[in-house]
Amino acid sequence: QRSPRPLSDLAPDELDELLASTREDYEALRTKGLALDVTRGKPSAAQLDLSDALLRLPSTTTDRSGTDVRNYGGLAGLVEIREIFAELLGVDVPQLVAGGSSSLTLMRECLVDLLLFGGVDSPRPWKDEESITFVCPVPGYDRHFALLEELGISMVTVPMREDGPDAAAVAALVADDPGVKGMWLVPTYANPTGAVCSQEVAAELAAMPTAAPDFKIFWDNAYAVHHLGPDEAKSADLLGLAAASGHPHRPVMFASTSKITYAGAGVAFMASSTEQVAWYLEHLGKGSIGPDKVNHLRHAELFGDAEGVRAHMREHAAIIAPKFAEVERVLGERLGGLGVARWNSPTGGYFVSLDVVPGTASRVVELAKGVGVALTPAGASFPYGRDPQDENIRLAPTMPPLDEVREAMEVVATCVLLAAVEHATV
Ligand code: PLP
Numbered sequence: 141q142r143s144p145r146p147l148s149d150l151a152p153d154e155l156d157e158l159l160a161s162t163r164e165d166y167e168a169l170r171t172k173g174l175a176l177d178v179t180r181g182k183p184s185a186a187q188l189d190l191s192d193a194l195l196r197l198p199s200t201t202t203d204r205s206g207t208d209v210r211n212y213g214g215l216a217g218l219v220e221i222r223e224i225f226a227e228l229l230g231v232d233v234p235q236l237v238a239g240g241s242s243s244l245t246l247m248r249e250c251l252v253d254l255l256l257f258g259g260v261d262s263p264r265p266w267k268d269e270e271s272i273t274f275v276c277p278v279p280g281y282d283r284h285f286a287l288l289e290e291l292g293i294s295m296v297t298v299p300m301r302e303d304g305p306d307a308a309a310v311a312a313l314v315a316d317d318p319g320v321k322g323m324w325l326v327p328t329y330a331n332p333t334g335a336v337c338s339q340e341v342a343a344e345l346a347a348m349p350t351a352a353p354d355f356k357i358f359w360d361n362a363y364a365v366h367h368l369g370p371d372e373a374k375s376a377d378l379l380g381l382a383a384a385s386g387h388p389h390r391p392v393m394f395a396s397t398s399k400i401t402y403a404g405a406g407v408a409f410m411a412s413s414t415e416q417v418a419w420y421l422e423h424l425g426k427g428s429i430g431p432d433k434v435n436h437l438r439h440a441e442l443f444g445d446a447e448g449v450r451a452h453m454r455e456h457a458a459i460i461a462p463k464f465a466e467v468e469r470v471l472g473e474r475l476g477g478l479g480v481a482r483w484n485s486p487t488g489g490y491f492v493s494l495d496v497v498p499g500t501a502s503r504v505v506e507l508a509k510g511v512g513v514a515l516t517p518a519g520a521s522f523p524y525g526r527d528p529q530d531e532n533i534r535l536a537p538t539m540p541p542l543d544e545v546r547e548a549m550e551v552v553a554t555c556v557l558l559a560a561v562e563h564a565t566v
Contacts, residue, residue: 144477147564155565162558166507169551174512174546181331181490181536183399186459190452197438209433213522215421217407218436223330227408227446228365229395230377233377236411237420239431243396243408247358248367250392253423254321254356255291260419261389262354266321275313277305279493279521279532281331284324284360288523295523296320300330304337304376307344314350322356326374329363332493332521334486342376342439347385357382359393363489365453366399368461371487379411388413397439399490400452407439421439467492470546474553480560483535488507492535493521494552500559501530507555513548 150158168452187210203209203218216222217238226233239246255272258265266272272293276285288295305325314320325339325345345357357378364375382390389412397406410420443449464553468485471494483494496504501518508515516534519527535552537545 146477146479147560148479150564150566153562159561159565162554162561165554166511166558169511169554173509174547174551176512176540176551177514178536178540178545178548178552179514179516180539181399182539183403184459184539184541186397187456187538188402190455190459191442193442194401194405194438197441198434199441201434201438203433203437209437212429214430214433215425215428216417217431217561218433218440219438221326221407221436221438222409224440224443224446224449225395225407226411228449229361229393229409229411231379231393231411234414235379235417236409236435237417239408239410239424241396241398241402241404241408241432241435243360243362243394243398243407243410244283246289246408246410247284247360249424250356250358250420251287251291251293253420254354258480259389259422260355260413260415261356269321271319273317273320275305275310275320276523277323277325277330278523279332279527279534280324280514281326281360282520282525284358285523285525291492293321297523300333300335302333302335304335304341305327305345307341307348310345314348314352314355316351317435318351318353320350321354322358324358324360326360326362327378327488328361328373329366329486329514331338331362331489332491332532333480333491334484334491334493336373336488337376339376339381342378346378346387346390355387355390357391361393361395363399364395365449365457366490367453367488368457368464369454369487373488379413383413389416392416396551400449400456401439401442405435407436458540463540463542464492466542466545467535467537467549470549471553474550475556478557478560481556490538492537494533494535494556495531496533497560497563498529498531498558500556500563501527501533503559503562504533504552504555507558508551511551511555513551513555515552516551 226236255266276295278297299306376389396408425556505515505518519525
């Protein structure tokens with residue numbers, strides 16, 4: 141039985157001993173011929189199975205108004221599915237659009253429309269500004285950052301805390317520079333830290349003065365209903381707060397059923413002020429004669445109502461919560477008390493964010509790869525893929541079966557320790 145002592149307490153000869161024994165552990169892993177992957181936040185097959193009734197739905201070809209869902213029309217999406225998600229997302233039905241299958245695509249469309257045409261409150265199209273910058277809470281979602289990078293939008297970072305982004309840091313960045321046009325935020329069970337933005341932080345973001353009159357908060361509520369247990373976080377009401385603060389067009393909310401039903405064949409949502417929704421639909425209407433209402437209807441039938449979604453999410457939790465618990469258990473048993481790592485214990489969402497000894501995250505990922513465990517590249521959760529501290533690693537335990545999660549975490553623990561001892565002995 142190991143009695144954990146922080147590495148910093150060990151004498152040089154003890155560190156050498158630990159280095160030798162951890163190297164042995166590592167070499168033993170090499171002989172196992174592992175091929176494990178904890179890189180992407182995808183639902184497992186068992187989770188996808190929960191929605192297989194979709195393959196036999198819809199049961200009818202008309203919506204409740206009698207309209208044939210197989211035909212063109214209804215740009216804002218089927219009312220039945222919008223009603224269910226308006227309740228879950230805390231918005232009014234006219235404020236909510238149901239679109240295609242990817243919320244990321246909706247985010248891209250909004251950004252491109254802002255660039256090409258400007259928004260309802262823009263003095264000019266964003267492309268005509270000298271420069272455009274987004275505030276990015278870190279660690280954050282790699283695809284948000286890649287999207288901005290591709291569109292030529294600069295990024296500045298603020299720390300993500302347990303109750304949301306550092307609001308004072310955001311306020312300081314947006315106060316004087318009209319080129320700072322927006323920010324990302326995953327408000328509930330953030331990717332990857334699991335943080336939940338409090339109503340207080342949301343209120344500060346909603347009310348803060350911004351030099352740009354058309355500042356946008358891209359409020360990506362991808363994990364709004366993705367609780368892991370009875371401790372269910374309630375999303376802050378940014379749309380309501382912003383409207384009450386006189387900035388009704390500041391928030392643009394996104395969500396999808398990618399991790400509720402099928403990732404790739406679900407329904408994506410966008411919500412904002414009614415004026416900004418009209419703006420979005422006007423541009424959308426040039427490129428679409430209507431969304432896939434057959435998909436909307438089969439989703440509405442699958443759930444029935446908002447409570448149906450909540451019950452469905454409890455079935456997801458029954459599958460994935462044990463995997464999160466296993467991550468917690470293995471990391472705790474193997475690394476607790478050594479002072480070489482910190483990790484969060486999320487109550488929802490899809491990720492565990494692991495901070496290792498600064499300067500060793502890339503080494504940990506390299507070591508894990510060497511014994512057949514694929515980890516998300518170090519730095520992925522930062523703009524431009526650069527983690528200035530080289531300390532953060534995103535773990536995604538939902539997809540592999542439980543025994544593979546356990547094996548992968550054993551490897552992660554060994555690699556974190558080996559990298560830390562190597563670092564301490566150079
Ligand atoms: N937003 C966040 C925060 C995510 O983590 C993900 C997927 O990992 C997405 C959006 C992708 O959503 P969609 O499948 O609706 O495009």
